[in-house]
Amino acid sequence: MDRRTFLSGAAIAGASIASACGDTSQQGSDVASPAINRGVKRLRMVTTWPANFPGLGTAANNVAAYANAASGGTLDIRVYAAGEIVSAFEAFDAVSEGTADMYHGAEYYWQGKSPAFNFFTAVPLGMTATEIMGWVEFGGGQALWDELSGQFNIKPFQAGNSGHQMGGWFKREINSLEDFRGLRMRIPGLGGNVLRELGGAAVTLSGGEIYPALQSGAIDATEWVGPWNDLAFGFYREAPFYYGPGFHEPGSCLGVGMNLGVWNDLDEDHKAIIHAACRAANNVSLAEFTYQNAQALDVLLNEHGVQLRSFTDEMWSRIGEISEQVVSDTGNADAMTRRVYESYITARNQMQNWGRISEMPYMAHRDRILRG
Known part of the structure; x- marks a missing residue:
């Protein structure tokens, strides 16, 4: 099998790259093999994350490290944190x-x-992590994303993908729908639109x-991600009530976007x-x-005394009604978005039937049996 044929098998190539790279903490010029008979392609990757932030920042680092190592030194992708x-x-x-x-x-x-x-990260009551992977890879999502971003x-x-995200950290308990009124919460995307319909004030802030x-x-x-990233930021020191599960990001896709001219110029x-x-x-x-x-989560609960809470069934019912309307309104905003929305909802409903x-x-x- 020649090198190009091997690389075209993305699943095999992905596994080979991941296993070949070992320690991914060193980025940029620290590649193992020299670029022989070929110029080095140097690329700058900017991110929306703090430097080396667990899971989010390190996912960006991994993309660079895997590509640099697999290229034999002919790619040199360097990662720059937000700011x-x-x-x-x-x-x-x-x-x-x-x-x-x-x-x-x-x-x-x-x-x-x-x-x-929005549909290529997460929407309220949307796809789980594996579902969005399935839609993008096999359900037509990638072609629509290419068309959208190509504009x-x-x-x-x-x-x-950060997987399921928690409902957030709150300075006071949320016991009823009325408690959302006037609540100032960091929550981006369509989850923020849902909060506004509940009477709260949604704020978009970087990490x-x-x-x-x-x-x-x-x-x-604030919502952020889940226990791992939330612990790293120490939100429990300011807001002791931790609510889950979240409704707004059931599986959050992270993306790499490459300048189209740069992409087209690559071999x-x-x-x-x-x-x-x-x-x-x-x-x-x-x-x-x-x-x-x-x-x-174990550290948060047992070492920091975090108080785990859940939204009530009444809250979920109302959040669900609002979420479906917000997502529908967004999905019908224009012709391009409508095509993405219709593809997304069709795939979500099909995969929900399987998940059911x-x-x-x-x-x-499993939970019932193992809990006794």
């Missing part, structure tokens, strides 16, 4: 305009460009801005390597979040 070249929310424009070559971030940050971007001179890829806002009282609550080997590196990082990310969230007779009853029975 090092551009701020978190300027990453998309930087890549679109060619100031940077690629970004790693959450697509719903770009909803101001098109509401359709902004960007080629997109899945490149991480590094959240803790100071909680500490100063600028916000009363086929480099394209295959970058695609496979994104797939490998995507798989590793979900596995890591699944395991690390379990460990971090597979994972959902299995998890319920």
Whole structure:
């Protein structure tokens, strides 16, 4: 099998890249093999994350490390955290305009460009992590994403997933729907629209801005990701009530976007390597979040006295009604978004039917049996 044929098998290539890379903490020029008889392609990746932040920042690092190692030194992707070249929310424009070559971030940050971007990260009552992977890879999602991002001179890829996200950290208990009224909460994307319909005030902040806002009282609550990342930021010090599960991000896809001109100029080997590196990082990310969230939850509960809470059935019913309306309204905003929405909802409903007779009853029975 020649090298190009091997790389075209993305699942095989992704696994090979992940296993070959070993320690992914060193980025950029520290590649093992020299670039022989070929120029080195140097690319700058800007991110929406703090430097080396667990799970999110390191997913970006992994994309670079996997691609650099697999290229034999002919790719040199260097990662820059939010604020090092551009701020978190300027990453998309930087890549679109060619100031940077690629970004790693959450697509719903770009909803101001098109509401359709929400569907490529997460929407309320939307797909789980494995479901969105299935839709993008096999249900037509990638072609729609390519078309959407292509309008902004960007080629997109899945490149991480944080799995299920928690409902958030609150300074006071939320015992009824009335408690959402006037609540100032950091919650981006369509989850923020749901909060506004509940009477709250949704605030969009990048990761590094959240803790100071909680500490100063600028916000009363925040969602971020899940126990692993939330523990790293120390939100429990300011807001002791931890609510879950969340309704807003049941599986949050992280994306790499590459300047379309830069992408088109790459040779086929480099394209295959970058695609496979994104797939490998995507798989590793979900596995890591699944395991690390379990460990971090134990620390939060048993070492920091965090008080775990759940939204009531009444809250869920109302949140569900609002969520479906918010997602529908967003999905019908324009012709492009409508096509994405219709594809997304069709795939979600089909996979929900499968989940209803597979994972959902299995998890319920396993929990009942193991709890005794």
